[in-house]
Amino acid sequence: MSKKKISLSEEELVLALRNREKIAIEALYDMYSSSLFGVISRIIIDTPVAEDVLQETFVKIWHSFASYSTEKGRLFTWMVNIARNLAIDKIRSKDFKNQNKNQELENNVTFIDEQRNTVYKPELLGIKDLVQTLKPEQKLILELVYFKGYTHVEAADELGIPLGTIKTRLRMAIQQLRKHFN
Amino acid sequence: MEDIKAYIESGILELYVLGDVSHAEKLQVEEMRSKHPAIKAELDEIEHSMELYAAENAVKPNDHLRDRILNSMLTNFGDDNNFPSKTAPLAAAKVVALPAPKVNSFFKYAFAACLALLILSVAALINIYNKLQDANTQLVALNSTNQQFTKTVNFQDQQLHIYRDPSFKVIQLSGTAKHANASMLLAFSPAKKKVIIDMADLKMPENDKAHQYQLWALVGGKPVNLGVFDKSTSDSVDMKEMKSIALAQAFAVTLEPKGGSVNPTMDQMMVIGNF
Numbered sequence: 470m471s472k473k474k475i476s477l478s479e480e481e482l483v484l485a486l487r488n489r490e491k492i493a494i495e496a497l498y499d500m501y502s503s504s505l506f507g508v509i510s511r512i513i514i515d516t517p518v519a520e521d522v523l524q525e526t527f528v529k530i531w532h533s534f535a536s537y538s539t540e541k542g543r544l545f546t547w548m549v550n551i552a553r554n555l556a557i558d559k560i561r562s563k564d565f566k567n568q569n570k571n572q573e574l575e576n577n578v579t580f581i582d583e584q585r586n587t588v589y590k591p592e593l594l595g596i597k598d599l600v601q602t603l604k605p606e607q608k609l610i611l612e613l614v615y616f617k618g619y620t621h622v623e624a625a626d627e628l629g630i631p632l633g634t635i636k637t638r639l640r641m642a643i644q645q646l647r648k649h650f651n
Numbered sequence: 652m653e654d655i656k657a658y659i660e661s662g663i664l665e666l667y668v669l670g671d672v673s674h675a676e677k678l679q680v681e682e683m684r685s686k687h688p689a690i691k692a693e694l695d696e697i698e699h700s701m702e703l704y705a706a707e708n709a710v711k712p713n714d715h716l717r718d719r720i721l722n723s724m725l726t727n728f729g730d731d732n733n734f735p736s737k738t739a740p741l742a743a744a745k746v747v748a749l750p751a752p753k754v755n756s757f758f759k760y761a762f763a764a765c766l767a768l769l770i771l772s773v774a775a776l777i778n779i780y781n782k783l784q785d786a787n788t789q790l791v792a793l794n795s796t797n798q799q800f801t802k803t804v805n806f807q808d809q810q811l812h813i814y815r816d817p818s819f820k821v822i823q824l825s826g827t828a829k830h831a832n833a834s835m836l837l838a839f840s841p842a843k844k845k846v847i848i849d850m851a852d853l854k855m856p857e858n859d860k861a862h863q864y865q866l867w868a869l870v871g872g873k874p875v876n877l878g879v880f881d882k883s884t885s886d887s888v889d890m891k892e893m894k895s896i897a898l899a900q901a902f903a904v905t906l907e908p909k910g911g912s913v914n915p916t917m918d919q920m921m922v923i924g925n926f
Contacts, residue, residue, distance in 0.1 A: 494724050498717060503709035504702070510710045523712055524720045531724045541681065542668070542694060545702040550670035615704075620671050636662030643665050647700040 475499050479544055486534050505552045511616035512556040522559050526552040557618035602649055607642035659693050668697045809890040818842040824924035833921045837902055844895040846877055855882045865907045867915050868899035879911040901925045
């Protein structure tokens with residue numbers, strides 16, 4: 470019975486979260502866990518670690534909800550930034566780096582494959598199609614900034630492209646997405 | 652309007668939605684959003700499409716995760732529910748509120764301690780003041796006793812000195828017919844030209860303020876003034892030295908107006924004695 474998904478409008482959900490209603494927690498998870506996990510699991514390949522970060526994300530959303538206001542934009546934008554920051558903090562943390570260095574030899578093939586993101590994941594199939602509608606350079610910049618946790622400054626460095634160009638490409642990529650969704 | 656268009660095309664709004672802006676830029680975008688509906692609309696569009704993009708990219712987490720995560724959020728739910736208002740402002744208010752009573756109670760206790768100390772000090776001061784008063788009274792009493800002793804010793808010393816001196820002759824002056832009870836002792840040293848009367852042995856009625864006793868020496872039948880003296884209770888312990896004279900046949904005392912007279916008033920003669 471707990472499998473029954475709860476869905477509310479964004480306004481209802483924000484109000485319920487603000488009033489600390491129990492139902493808000495379930496609705497929040499059911500409505501956004503997949504989208505947030507999509508972002509987290511693209512930044513962190515290791516699933517158990519990504520799951521930990523998803524948990525941290527929800528706990529943080531719940532505890533710091535008072536700092537969210539609808540004037541600052543959509544709820545999802547606020548939440549996805551929390552998720553992305555926690556994920557990036559995790560992969561940059563000392564623990565995580567050490568853990569990666571200590572991978573056993575026999576696991577290395579799959580590990581490297583995962584790092585290169587070449588593992589077949591059926592749930593990502595839809596995205597691949599979508600991303601095909603983007604030009605390769607738009608796709609790359611969106612990958613780096615949205616899924617790899619690069620700042621646009623780091624992306625410019627990495628690709629050897631001027632900062633202005635990065636910004637323009639990013640904008641074009643998102644424009645493309647807007648067209649696609651409309 | 653051109654500025655706003657350029658601002659939109661700069662790509663800053665996309666970076667803002669991706670959380671890739673500095674704090675200053677973030678505040679700037681938020682200000683622009685509240686001022687310009689065009690920017691607000693553009694941001695809504697970007698946010699909406701990124702949300703849809705994320706939904707397209709969604710990865711459903713493992714089912715077991717749902718219970719785990721909901722439980723970890725609900726762990727604190729009971730605690731949160733005990734506070735009717737929102738957690739964050741409440742916690743902030745509490746942090747502010749907690750130190751305040753501490754400070755208050757500190758000053759309260761400090762003030763009480765000061766007050767107690769003050770009362771104690773005043774009590775001690777009163778006690779010590781009383782003791783000091785007692786000591787002062789005793790000191791005054793001792794001093795006056797001491798003075799009395801000194802006086803007595805001095806007098807006795809003088810007396811002893813005079814009576815021991817062989818050059819002094821002691822003359823008893825006896826009362827006249829009118830004053831039969833009067834008498835006095837007088838020491839006379841012709842060698843040292845000194846006349847001393849013993850006030851302790853003076854037996855005469857007390858003189859009033861307008862009169863004084865005057866001592867006369869009779870030299871060749873003529874009275875010579877030797878000075879005045881008083882008879883009073885306080886002055887009674889003394890050896891009083893009168894004016895000097897080398898020769899006298901007799902001594903007499905008369906009662907004269909205050910300050911003495913040039914010639915003795917014979918009918919006021921008290922005592923007389925021959926040398």
